[in-house]
Structure formats: C-alpha cells, structure tokens
Amino acid sequence: MAQSQRGAETRARILEAAALCFTRAGYDSSGVAAICDGAGVSKGAFYHHFPSKQAVFLALFDRWIDGLQHAIDATRIPGETVPQRLEAMAGVAQQVLQATEGQIPLFLEFWHRATKDPEVWQTLIEPYRRFRATFAGMVREGIAEGSVRPVDPDLAAHVLVSLGVGLVLQSALDPGDDIDHQAADQAIRLFLIGLTDGREQ
Amino acid sequence: MAQSQRGAETRARILEAAALCFTRAGYDSSGVAAICDGAGVSKGAFYHHFPSKQAVFLALFDRWIDGLQHAIDATRIPGETVPQRLEAMAGVAQQVLQATEGQIPLFLEFWHRATKDPEVWQTLIEPYRRFRATFAGMVREGIAEGSVRPVDPDLAAHVLVSLGVGLVLQSALDPGDDIDHQAADQAIRLFLIGLTDGREQ
DNA sequence: CACTACATACCGACCGGTCGGTTTTTAAGC
DNA sequence: GCTTAAAAACCGACCGGTCGGTATGTAGTG
Numbered sequence: 001m002a003q004s005q006r007g008a009e010t011r012a013r014i015l016e017a018a019a020l021c022f023t024r025a026g027y028d029s030s031g032v033a034a035i036c037d038g039a040g041v042s043k044g045a046f047y048h049h050f051p052s053k054q055a056v057f058l059a060l061f062d063r064w065i066d067g068l069q070h071a072i073d074a075t076r077i078p079g080e081t082v083p084q085r086l087e088a089m090a091g092v093a094q095q096v097l098q099a100t101e102g103q104i105p106l107f108l109e110f111w112h113r114a115t116k117d118p119e120v121w122q123t124l125i126e127p128y129r130r131f132r133a134t135f136a137g138m139v140r141e142g143i144a145e146g147s148v149r150p151v152d153p154d155l156a157a158h159v160l161v162s163l164g165v166g167l168v169l170q171s172a173l174d175p176g177d178d179i180d181h182q183a184a185d186q187a188i189r190l191f192l193i194g195l196t197d198g199r200e201q
Numbered sequence: 202m203a204q205s206q207r208g209a210e211t212r213a214r215i216l217e218a219a220a221l222c223f224t225r226a227g228y229d230s231s232g233v234a235a236i237c238d239g240a241g242v243s244k245g246a247f248y249h250h251f252p253s254k255q256a257v258f259l260a261l262f263d264r265w266i267d268g269l270q271h272a273i274d275a276t277r278i279p280g281e282t283v284p285q286r287l288e289a290m291a292g293v294a295q296q297v298l299q300a301t302e303g304q305i306p307l308f309l310e311f312w313h314r315a316t317k318d319p320e321v322w323q324t325l326i327e328p329y330r331r332f333r334a335t336f337a338g339m340v341r342e343g344i345a346e347g348s349v350r351p352v353d354p355d356l357a358a359h360v361l362v363s364l365g366v367g368l369v370l371q372s373a374l375d376p377g378d379d380i381d382h383q384a385a386d387q388a389i390r391l392f393l394i395g396l397t398d399g400r401e402q
Numbered sequence: 403c404a405c406t407a408c409a410t411a412c413c414g415a416c417c418g419g420t421c422g423g424t425t426t427t428t429a430a431g432c
Numbered sequence: 433g434c435t436t437a438a439a440a441a442c443c444g445a446c447c448g449g450t451c452g453g454t455a456t457g458t459a460g461t462g
Contacts, residue, residue: 006427007441026317028229031417042443043419049441053418105316112313115306115373116227125375152387158371158380159388163360166367170359172316174326179359186353187360190395208407232451243409244453250407254452406461413454419447426441432434 011049013039015063018056023105027057027113058123061110064103065127071095072134082142083192086160090188094181104172111165132157139195148195156195163187212250214240216264219257224307228258228314259324262311265304266328273335283343284393287361291389305373312366333358340396349396357396364388 017038021030032053036046050056075089114124135157142148167187171180218239222231233254237247251257276290315325336358343349368385 004427004440010441026229026313028227029317032419033417043445044421044443045441047419108313108316111370111374112227112309115309116230121374128375151391152383155380155383155387156391158377158384159364159368159391162367162371162384162388163364164367165370166363166365167360169312169366169370170363173312173322174329176359179356182353182356183359183363186356187363190352190357190360190392192395194391194394211407233453234451245409246407248453404462407459409456409458411454411456414452416451417449421444421446424441424443426439428437428439430435430437432436 007049010039010041010045014041014046014049014056015060017041019060019103019106022057022060022109023103027109054117054119057109057113058120060106061120061123064106064110069127072131081145081147082138083147083196085138086192087188090184094184104168104175107168108172111169128161132161135160142195151195160191163191208250211240211242211246215242215247215250215257216261218242220261220304220307223258223261223310224304227306228310255318255320258310258314259321261307262321262324265307265311270328273332282346282348283339284348284397286339287393288386288389291385305369308369309373329362333362336361343396352396361392364392 014035018030018035020038021035024030025034032043032046035053035056036043039046050059071092072089075085075092077085077088080088110120110124114121132154136153139148139151139153139156139160143150143153164184167180167183170183215236219231219236221239222236225231226235233244233247236254236257237244240247251260272293273290276286276293278286278289281289311321311325315322333355337354340349340352340354340357340361344351344354368388371384
C-alpha cells in the first residue's frame with residue numbers, strides 16, 4: 001500500500017488530466033503530450049503506468065461505470081413497488097451525472113469510440129446490456145406484482161435506456177441548466193403513466 | 202450548365218465517398234487521401250470542390266438535415282389530431298433513418314463533432330432547436346384541442362427529442378435488427394399514453 | 403487565350419510510441 | 433542505523449509515419 005504511494009498518485013494525476021483533455025477536446029484531438037503536460041508528468045511516466053493511450057481511456061470508462069453501478073445498486077430498497085423504484089432512479093441518475101460534473105462529454109466520447117473500435121465496444125457493451133437486463137427485470141417484476149401493464153419487458157427496457165441516453169446526450173450538446181434537471185423526472189413520470197396506465201401504485 | 206455537369210458528378214462522388222468513410226471510420230480517422238481514393242479522384246479535385254475536409258462534413262450534414270426536414274413536413278396532414286400525427290411521425294423518422302441505410306453512425310459523428318467544434322455546433326444547433334420548437338408547438342396545439350394533458354410543452358418536446366436521439370444512438374451502438382423497428386413505435390405509443398392519459402383521441 | 407477541372411509532387415506540423423539513461427524508493431545484509 | 437544493490441518511477445530526446453493543405457503543372461473547352 002505505502003509500497004508505491006508516489007506511483008499511485010502519479011497514476012491518478014494522469015487519469016485526471018486525461019479525463020479533462022478527453023472531455024474538452026475529445027480522444028483523437030488529445031495528444032499524449034498534452035495529457036502529460038496537464039498531469040505535470042513526462043511521457044516516460046505516462047507509458048510506465050499505461051501501455052497505451054487507449055488504456056487510459058478504458059480505465060477512465062471503468063471508473064465511470066463503477067460509479068454508475070454503485071449508484072444504481074443504492075436504489076435497491078426492497079418493499080417498494082417497481083414504479084416507485086423507477087421514479088427514485090430518475091433522481092439518482094441525475095445526481096450521478098451531476099456529481100461527475102461536466103463529464104457528460106466524456107460519456108459521448110465513450111459512445112462514439114465504441115462504434116469505431118471493437119475493444120472499446122466490448123468494454124462498453126457488457127455493462128450496457130447488464131443495465132438493460134436490470135431494467136427489463138424490474139419491468140417483469142412490476143408486471144408480476146400487477147403494478148405495470150403487460151408490455152414486452154425487453155422493449156420497455158430499450159425505451160427506458162433510450163430515454164436516459166437521449167437526455168444525457170442532449171445535455172452534452174446543449175446544456176440547459178434548468179431544463180435538464182426537470183427533464184429526467186418529467187420523462188420518467190410520463191413514461192411511468194404509459195407503463196402503469198392509471199393503475200394503483 | 203452542361204459545362205459543369207462533370208464537375209457536379211465529381212462533387213457528388215466526393216460527397217458519397219466521404220459519407221462512407223466518415224460512417225465507417227469516423228471523421229478524425231478518415232484521411233482526405235482515403236476519401237479521394239474512394240471517389241476515384243485526386244487531391245487536387247477534392248480541394249477544387251471543397252475548401253477543407255470540414256466543409257465536406259458540413260455539406261453532408263446539410264444534406265441529411267434537408268432530408269429529415271422534408272420527411273417531417275410530409276407528416277403535416279391537417280385534419281388529424283396531434284397524437285395521431287405524433288404516432289405517424291414515429292414511422293416516418295424510422296423510415297428516414299432506414300432509407301439513409303446505415304448512416305446512423307454518421308448521425309453520431311455529427312453529434313460528437315458538434316460538442317468539440319463551434320462551427321459544427323452552430324450548424325447542428327439551429328435545425329435541432331427548430332425541431333424541438335416544432336414538437337413543442339404540436340404539444341401546445343394538442344393541449345389546446347384537448348387531446349393532450351396540460352404538460353409543459355417545452356419539457357415534453359425535450360423528452361420527446363431525447364427519446365428519438367436515444368433510440369437512434371442505441372441502434373448505432375448495438376443494432377438489434379428486430380428490436381429497433383418496434384422500439385420507435387412502442388416508445389411513441391407508451392409516451393403518448395403518458396401524454397394523453399387515457400383521453401379520447 | 404482564358405478558364406474550369408483536374409492531377410502530382412511536396413511541405414511542415416503533429417502524434418503515438420520507444421529507448422537509453424537518471425533519480426528515487428525499497429529491501430536486504432551487516 | 434548504515435551501506436548497498438536492485439527495482440520501481442521517471443525523464444526527455446527521438447523516430448517513423450500520417451495527415452491536412454498547398455504549389456505547380458496540364459488537358460480540355462468555349
């Protein structure tokens with residue numbers, strides 16, 4: 001632990017600087033030199049801690065996913081109905097995105113590169129499908145307990161994730177500070193009405 | 202005019218080749234040389250017709266927006282209620298995206314570069330806001346005619362566009378051939394239930 | 403001859419990654 | 433606690449290659 005405290009700090013600084021560069025300029029336009037500069041570190045140090053520029057990018061992605069997963073797990077409060085949990089999730093997702101302060105462009109960067117590079121795709125698609133499966137499971141659960149209309153769970157999950165992705169993407173393009181915060185809640189609420197169709201929750 | 206027929210064809214070939222390259226490899230990874238190669242044209246010809254690589258990209262974007270706008274205008278059938286028109290729009294949007302066959306990654310490319318380059322952003326944000334205003338207007342109209350619940354029109358438009366963007370983005374990342382086609386319809390339908398809340402349409 | 407529509411060769415900047423060498427930290431022997 | 437050797441951390445010059453864009457020349461046409 002204290003073994004390589006200095007090394008760990010340098011590594012963290014590189015990650016931080018890389019996140020900033022990728023967020024501001026994008027992956028392709030961010031040179032390794034610029035990242036090193038931002039981290040106050042030489043190129044040698046960079047390649048000592050990471051085998052490639054892409055490795056830093058993927059490490060950043062893993063860190064991001066871990067945070068998201070952790071936040072989602074926190075909403076697993078038993079004893080509530082599925083619609084209630086979905087509604088709670090809207091607040092959490094929004095809170096996560098706000099906590100990662102301005103890292104939304106980074107999310108777009110992940111998405112973009114995943115469609116170009118197979119390795120990035122592999123890394124992104126796994127948690128992505130896991131999330132979708134989680135939502136589908138919740139919908140299925142809701143149908144079983146009668147709080148949700150009998151819709152295709154996979155389709156509903158697909159729509160739900162689309163909603164989330166779309167909201168994030170829009171705030172990346174055109175950050176409307178006040179709108180964005182309301183939008184997630186409103187979107188989920190509208191969607192929930194469609195799902196429950198006036199049932200008792 | 203017949204004079205510039207050859208020129209127009211060359212220009213079209215360059216645009217076509219550029220679309221293919223950008224779709225497959227992305228903007229940054231597509232060299233001008235590769236585009237010229239794909240078009241069967243020299244670099245001189247390229248820079249004769251376009252002042253820069255970015256100009257080709259923006260020209261491609263304009264072409265895409267024109268197609269989309271044209272398709273949306275086609276749904277302006279008077280005499281139908283707003284929910285009916287929104288539902289029809291789901292089919293049209295899907296048809297447009299399918300007609301431009303596999304150009305969904307190009308859409309992502311537009312979005313991505315808009316967040317990095319001010320000029321691209323300017324070009325994208327204008328039609329984008331116009332679309333959103335159109336939707337907001339439709340929702341407002343629906344509220345007036347009583348076919349839509351009294352929600353905030355701008356917020357509803359925001360959510361609606363998010364849904365569209367999210368659906369397109371997902372199909373760019375993970376094309377589920379069968380799901381994607383149903384998803385747009387199903388999504389709009391669920392959303393419409395939320396908007397109308399069981400009113401007569 | 404003048405003008406459009408191209409072709410070819412070429413330039414300078416930049417970028418990811420390497421490499422030989424230097425400094426700092428750690429661990430072992432005494 | 434001191435010495436020392438090895439290992440980890442770090443430095444910065446450098447390389448091969450790519451890329452956007454330019455300069456210059458030419459073939460065809462009105």
